Amino acid sequence: MELQHIADNVYYLASVINIGVIRGDDDQVVLIDSGIGDRSARRILRVLQAEGLRPVAVCNTHGHGDHVGGNAYLVEHAGVRVYAPLYDSTIIRQPIWSTLCMFAGAEPIHELAVPRFSARPSPVDVIVTEGKLSIAGTTIEAIPMPGHTGTHTCYRVGRVLFLGDLLSSEVELERSKISYAYSVTMRLESLARLPTIEADYYLPAHGGLRQDIGPLLELNVARVRETLDFIREYLARGRAEATDIVAAVADHFGLDIGRVREYFQIHPTIYAHLSYLHNRGEIDFELEGNRLWWVAGAGHL
Ligand SMILES: [Zn+2]
Known part of the structure; x- marks a missing residue:
């Protein structure tokens, strides 16, 4: 895991799930998502500290365990403030909601209590809605793109758009065939909106950085259409x-x-x-x- 530059003050840590790193004033950085658990959060912190950087906030795209699992560690060891959208904040604070929803609202079987679905709980300090956030001297624009979850949110910083799980990568689609969705209606609306969001760089949470999002967007839409048909x-x-x-x-x-x-x-x-x-x-x-x-x-x- 090493810090990679995208543009201006925007970097990322490439991993199973990409972590956005926004440089702010002094040595402060804001993270987009926090990885799958304590171990990955410890690695994130170590890499940032080696660069002389200090995380002060995490902006979560949504509440799935592989995106918020590092929150608790970063709160405990770096004192970060957590920003998250509304529905997803419920899961971040009380991860049981993730697995009980999968198990038809009932007490889930223990096999579902894996980190990917059930992270360590973390506080949420700020509920994110559409608009600009000013954190550590940086401006981060929250763009709600629901569908994958009820309030899934993308973040734009300058010319870079962090997609979260709005799009599944080619590799993910090859493996799981169908993208997880809370709402197909919202997901199709969000996918239709994506080309209207101006950016030069797009970073899906799972997959490589790209400048042309068209082919991957088409693939995602086509897969939803094929499933519906x-x-x-x-x-x-x-x-x-x-x-x-x-x-x-x-x-x-x-x-x-x-x-x-x-x-x-x-x-x-x-x-x-x-x-x-x-x-x-x-x-x-x-x-x-x-x-x-x-x-x-x-x-x-
Ligand atoms: Zn997800």
Whole structure:
């Protein structure tokens, strides 16, 4: 992990998840996200200290464990202030909300208590909304781009846009096929908005820095469209329960869901596709035989 320069006062630490580093006044830096846990936070701190830099704040793009898992360590060892968007701040303060949402709102099975889903809790000092933040003499623009989570937020500093998990990288899409989504409706709106946000450099949290975001954006949109088209066609052939649809979508993309945590990760994403189609009146449901069947055709608008 080494500090890499992007432009002006903007740097990043390349890792499994990229950490944005914004140089402010004196030796102060602001971080975009904090990595997956204590160990990565310790490495971040060590690299920054070797450069004579002192983190004073973390701006989280969203509340997933691999983005906020270093918060607690950085609060304890560097006294950083944490900035995070509203829905995601709930998960950062009380990580149980992440795994109980995956487990249909119930007490989750212990297999879901992995750092990626369930970070150490951290305080949130400032709730981020759309607009400019002035921290340590720098200006950081918060741009809400919901969909991946309910209040997922990108940050622009000068000519650099930190994307968080707005876009899945080519490697991620090759591996998991479908991008995790809380809301397909919001995600498509955010993806449509991305070309209107001016920047010279784009940094996805998982993937390389790039100047042309077009091809990756197209790939992400195409994957959502393909998933929606598949569900429409699948239901046109006959009604199905959500669990059937999860399996059919996985089969369609050649996914072999081998871990229970992957299963409970794909579940809400498929539900996000179902609510998108239902709320647009494209599919409906029937309750019969104590089962909820999804059916093609007009729903209740
Ligand atoms: Zn995420």
